[in-house]
Amino acid sequence: MSVEPNSQATFYQYKLLKKVIFPRPFVVTFLLLPLFCVLTTIITIHWTSVFSFVLAFPVILWFQLAISRAVLIIVIHSHRKRWEISYKLPWIGYVPDQHVSYRTFLKVQLHTTWIGLCLIAILFPWSPLSFAVNMIFWHVWIMLPRYYGFLLLCKQPKGGMVKLNEQDISYYMP
Known part of the structure; x- marks a missing residue:
């Protein structure tokens, strides 16, 4: 482990470039x-929308888990070591529990977002309106913190590592 005299944080051979705090x-x-x-779905659709609101959350979590695992198996040929299911805010869903390549994390999130939206669009004709709307909401809501972090990390040099902490996302460079 390298020790630096100044106040820049170091994690083994990685140097902290940016920490995005929410x-x-x-x-x-x-x-x-x-x-x-x-409240919006209750007012605009029907009071029974509460049931579809509650049911859509685990369905979307399952969709995102399946998509993320498939992308990880295809992209890096393994998913067991660095990824876990998290129920802690803001990182709800299947997220890395260690340092992971920024590119890998970005690929997984982009594929999860678009394939998830395509699955919802495929199910849209056979689902009640409130269920489809709530699936879209939960999907976007779960992905929102990740994209906020991507937005603030986009100007960083490529090839770094990402670490998700309790209330922030850290970007390290080897």
Whole structure:
């Protein structure tokens, strides 16, 4: 482990380039979005939308888990070592529990987003309107913190490593 005299954080051979901390207004808005969505669907569709709101969440988590695992097997030929199911906010779903390549993390999230939206679109004609709307909401809501982190890390040099912490995302460079 290398020790540096200045205050820059180092993790083994990785040097911390940027730490994206979620600001309090983002976290509060993020936590209030499900309440706003359920109230909107109750008012605009029907009061029974609450049931589809609750049911859509585990369905979307399962979709995202299946898609992410498939992408990891195809891209890096393994998924067992560095990824786990998390129920901690803001990292709900199948996320890396260690340092992972930024490119791999980005590929998994992009594929999960688009394939998930395609699955919802395929199921749309056979699903009740409230269930389809709530699946779209939960899918976007779960992916929102990841894309917020990507947005703030996009100007960093490519080839780094990403680490998801309790309330932030850290970007390291080898």
